[in-house]
Amino acid sequence: MRSSPSNALQVECLEPPLSLRRQFLSDRFFFRAAQLSTHPLLVHLNNLINIIPTSDYWTHKDLPCLVKSFQKLLDSTPMWTSPGNPVFLLDYDSLVFRPNIIFSLGINKNCPNANNIFLKLLDEKWHDYLPVYTDASKLSRNGPVGSAVWIPRYKLILSFKIPSPSSVFTGEAVAIYEAVSFILSHKIPKALILSDSLSCLQDLHKFPLRSKDNLTITLRTRQSLHQCSLLGLEVTIAWIPSHSAIDGNEQADACAKQAIDIGCPSSHPTCYMQDLRNTAKTDLNRLWNEEWKITSQSSGSRYHSIQPNILVRPWFFRFHKFSKVITSSIIRLRLGHNSCPAWLAKIHILDHSICECGLEEGTIDHIFFNCPNIQLFMPVYTIFFLTIFKDRSI
Ligand SMILES: [Zn+2]
Incomplete structure (x- = not known):
């Protein structure tokens, strides 16, 4: 309905406010561009950011999105950048080298006897290989990451x-x-590296010359693996399921948790623009939640009482079979801006707010729970709505 508050509609449909979306897109674009230390935008933004404090023009204006993105970069830990595409840091032979990666050793994620099966497998097929376990851990969203390598034999x-x-x-x-x-x-x-990160192994497995986004750390690993093969060292990397009580993996996990406090800096510079780019989405969600909390005090307060936090996906994505009419009717009920007599009277479409039954005000509560005119169907509707929204009142 035309009277529906736009901030509540945005939350209902998960469409962020335009100002926040612009900043999000700017962050995503800028953190990709800034991977190149020679990108011309960096020079211009650097000049601009020096001018802004001394210029009257910006005193009463909101700063441009790109300047805000640049400030985020300056405020963060120094990032790894390269003068060109990181692919060119590697020699051709390393780029076309195929690392030995095994995606399944035959142990499933929820296998109850995983540790014994795994040890038997190591004994049968990999007895002359040195098992090396790796893992990483992060305890808080803004905290550091602990990364560990555990070699039980030594x-x-x-x-x-x-x-x-x-x-x-x-x-x-x-x-x-x-x-x-x-x-x-x-x-x-001969070494067997065992990691529980499937995505890392997939990243290492893909062909860098065909990939759009190459991570420097993965390229460096590829280069080292190629050097190993030149020296005749056999290195295989295999995936093992996490949290399956495999001793080596559990110990690597414990070491990674300890590394958050006592770990030393890696021999390779490790802050990447990709990670900063991922913060754009969390920043968007955080700022939107804050904005929703503030703006709902002036409009959309009723909807805020049933939807205080912004969802990850709109509720109607779960109900693909609903027609547009049904979806919009439920949204109107949730927003409190609907065609019940009480609301129509409030926006001066009806002269009075009394329900057709003449007993009391035609509010949604009355229509759903007390109106004798439509009592017959209401238990069915009520059960239907309660199933959708569980304990949330409509
Ligand atoms: Zn009634």
Whole structure:
């Protein structure tokens, strides 16, 4: 309905306010561009940010989105940048090298006897390989990431602390990189690296010359793996399920948690623009939640009482079979702006707010629970709505 508050509609349909969406798109664009240390935008933004404090023009104006993105970059931990596409940091042979990756050793995620099956497998097929476990952990959203390599045969732990805003993915990639570096520097003839990060292994497996987004850490790991193969060292990387009580993996996990506090910096600079780019979405959600809390005090307060937090997906995505009429009727009920007599009287479409039954005000509560004219069908509707919204009152 025309009277529906737009801030409540945006929350209902998960369409962020335009100002926040513009900042989100600017962040995504800028953090991709800034990966290149030679990008011309950096020089212009640097000039602009020096002018702004001394200029009267910007005193009463909101700063441009790109300047805000640039400020976020300046405020964060120094990021790894390269003068060109990171693919060109590697020699051609490393780029076309196929690392030995096994995506399944035959142990399922919820296998009750995973540890015994795994140990038997190591004994049968990999007895002459050195098992090396890697894992990463992050305890808080803005906290550092702990990354660990655990080699049970030597009782050796390598632990690294990677500053925020790095992701667990980066932590896992660093752990694999450090494991390969250790194997290379100690010239271990046969090694089996065991990681529970499927996405890291997939990233390492893909062909870099066909990929749009190449992570520097993955490229470096690829280069080290190629050097291992040139020296005749056999390195295989295999995926094992996490939280399946596999001893080595559990210990690597515990080491990674400790590494958050006591880890040392990795030998490779580890803050990547990709991680900063991922913060754009969390920033958007945080700012939108804050804005919704404030704006709902002036409009959309009724809807805020049933939807205080912004959902991840709109509720109607779960009900694909609903027609547009049904969906909009439920949205009107949730927003409180609907065609019941009480609301129509409030916006001066009806002269009075009394229900057709003549007993009391035609509010949604009356129509659903007390109106004798439509009592017959209401229990069915009520059960239907309560099923959809569980304990939320409409
Ligand atoms: Zn009635």
